Amino acid sequence: MQNQVQEKLWNTKFVFSCLANFFAFTTMYYLMSTIPLYTTQVLSGDKSDVGVLFALYAFAGVLARPVAGYVVDRSGRMKVAWGSLLLLFLAVFAYHWAIGLMALFVLRFVHGVFWGFSTTSLATVATDVIPAKRRGEGIGYFGLSMSIAMLIGPWMGLTLLQTFDYSGMFLAAALIAALACACLFGIHYEEKTMNGMKKTRGFFEKKVLPYAGIVFFMAIGYSAILSFIVLFSQEINIGNASVFFLANAAGVILSRPYAGKIMDQKGPVSIMCFGFSAFFMTFICLYFTQGMVMFLISAFLLGTGFGILYSLCFVLSINAVDMTRRGMANGTILTAFDLGFAVGSMGMGAVSMMTGLRSMYLICAFIALIPLGIFYISDMRHHGVKTNAVKENL
Numbered sequence: 001m002q003n004q005v006q007e008k009l010w011n012t013k014f015v016f017s018c019l020a021n022f023f024a025f026t027t028m029y030y031l032m033s034t035i036p037l038y039t040t041q042v043l044s045g046d047k048s049d050v051g052v053l054f055a056l057y058a059f060a061g062v063l064a065r066p067v068a069g070y071v072v073d074r075s076g077r078m079k080v081a082w083g084s085l086l087l088l089f090l091a092v093f094a095y096h097w098a099i100g101l102m103a104l105f106v107l108r109f110v111h112g113v114f115w116g117f118s119t120t121s122l123a124t125v126a127t128d129v130i131p132a133k134r135r136g137e138g139i140g141y142f143g144l145s146m147s148i149a150m151l152i153g154p155w156m157g158l159t160l161l162q163t164f165d166y167s168g169m170f171l172a173a174a175l176i177a178a179l180a181c182a183c184l185f186g187i188h189y190e191e192k193t194m195n196g197m198k199k200t201r202g203f204f205e206k207k208v209l210p211y212a213g214i215v216f217f218m219a220i221g222y223s224a225i226l227s228f229i230v231l232f233s234q235e236i237n238i239g240n241a242s243v244f245f246l247a248n249a250a251g252v253i254l255s256r257p258y259a260g261k262i263m264d265q266k267g268p269v270s271i272m273c274f275g276f277s278a279f280f281m282t283f284i285c286l287y288f289t290q291g292m293v294m295f296l297i298s299a300f301l302l303g304t305g306f307g308i309l310y311s312l313c314f315v316l317s318i319n320a321v322d323m324t325r326r327g328m329a330n331g332t333i334l335t336a337f338d339l340g341f342a343v344g345s346m347g348m349g350a351v352s353m354m355t356g357l358r359s360m361y362l363i364c365a366f367i368a369l370i371p372l373g374i375f376y377i378s379d380m381r382h383h384g385v386k387t388n389a390v391k392e393n394l
Contacts, residue, residue: 009138013129016186021122022145023180024085027092028115029153030173035108038166043101053108060112061338066204068120069331073324076191077125078184080327084117085181093174096167118180120334124327127318129189133264136315140260143311147252150245204335205328208317210378212336214371215313219340221283221364222306224348232357238292244299251303259308263315269380272312276372279305283365287358309371310337316379 035053039045072080091111098104123142130138161169204212233241255275262271278301285298317329352360 009131009134009141011129013187013189014126014138014142016183017122017126017129018142018145020081020085020180020183020187021119021126021142022149023176023183024088024115024118024122025146025149026153026156027088027173027177027180029150030157030176031092031095032157033154034157034161034166034169037161039101039104042166043099043104045101049101052105055342056105056109057112057115058338058342060109061116062335062342064113064116065120065331065335065338066328067331068117069124069205069328071117072121072124072327072331077121077128077327078187078191080117081121081125081187082181082184084114084121085177085184088114088118089174089177089181092170092177095173096170116334120327120331123314123330123334125187127314127326127330128191128323129187134260135318136260136263136312137257138260139315139318140256140258140311143256143307143314144253147249147256147307151249205317205321205325205332207320208329208332210374211313211317211320212332213374215310215333216336216340216343217367217370217374218279218306218309219337220344220348221279221368222302223341223344224352224360224364225282225286225302227345227349228352228357228360232286232361233295235357236289236291236295238295243292244295247296247299248303251300251305252307253303255304255307256311259312260315263312268312268316271308272375272379273372275305275308275312276368276375277305278302279309280365280368280372281305283361283368286361287365 032054036050039050039053043049068080068084088111091107091114094107095104098107126142127135127139130142157169157173160172164172229244230241233239233244259271259275282298282302282305285294285301289295289298314330314333317333318326321329348360348364351363355363
């Protein structure tokens with residue numbers, strides 16, 4: 001009977017960890033869609049100011065996540081989750097007082113720091129409460145909370161902005177952040193920390209660096225799509241670029257839970273190779289895209305490939321370390337994604353100026369082969385490790 005209880009995936013702790021993550025990400029995407037309008041319409045900023053705001057947010061995350069992973073393992077997941085989510089709520093609540101560009105710049109950076117701590121702690125809480133033998137499936141479902149938030153957040157922000165003024169819109173965002181805090185009341189479990197263990201040097205988990213490398217190069221290609229797909233759709237005379245994001249979300253929602261189940265049952269090699277293939281073909285399809293059909297196919301392939309690879313890299317990272325180092329493992333992976341996204345946004349922008357967007361996506365296809373090479377060196381040549389998918393890591 002005890003084993004059956006332990007194998008239950010949708011326990012109360014897991015449900016509330018998914019809900020907390022959903023509300024946190026909804027707040028982020030909500031503000032991501034409305035901050036540019038607030039900057040240009042209210043604070044008289046320009047596009048470069050909007051770019052600085054997003055860069056500050058990403059840079060804050062890069063700085064915060066490694067420290068967050070260490071603190072999560074040293075001090076406890078729930079302590080950091082409570083503290084960071086409460087501070088995240090206060091940061092969001094403070095937006096309606098940011099009445100100048102400089103104040104908004106500072107607030108955006110501070111918000112990014114709290115965001116880095118809160119998402120790292122929530123991801124670690126989720127990996128703790130998921131049964132080991134269903135870890136792939138569970139992290140897949142946990143990742144869906146981010147994908148659904150990506151759909152709901154921007155729609156909610158823009159809709160509420162049409163109903164209320166900016167002050168009311170920011171207060172609504174703070175309410176969503178408060179819901180993330182409230183979800184923590186439903187999460188109680190015995191934590192294991194690094195207290196009493198040998199002090200760890202540095203803030204990165206060396207055992208997961210191969211998976212961080214995979215995520216880094218994937219994020220470069222992913223950023224090239226998110227940053228420039230609207231401009232590319234205009235080049236090929238597709239007026240409604242939003243359909244790309246809907247098809248992308250469909251790919252993520254359909255692939256992640258099944259990918260996790262396959263990994264739990266058969267190990268990582270076959271499903272990861274499928275994900276690499278879908279991710280590579282995304283850019284090949286974009287290079288040859290002339291109309292809506294290929295445009296949507298590339299979007300679905302992106303959601304499928306990236307959805308599989310990103311979530312399973314988390315699973316492989318958690319399987320590679322013991323329970324007391326999961327925070328550092330998550331922090332390392334999330335830092336790699338933030339850094340790759342920043343490098344990709346700037347680097348691929350420069351490439352597109354020289355080659356054009358279509359050729360830039362072809363270059364991204366070759367970059368997409370690099371993470372496959374890393375996976376071959378780190379896992380495939382050692383035959384993967386099916387048993388690693390169910391390791392308890394105590």
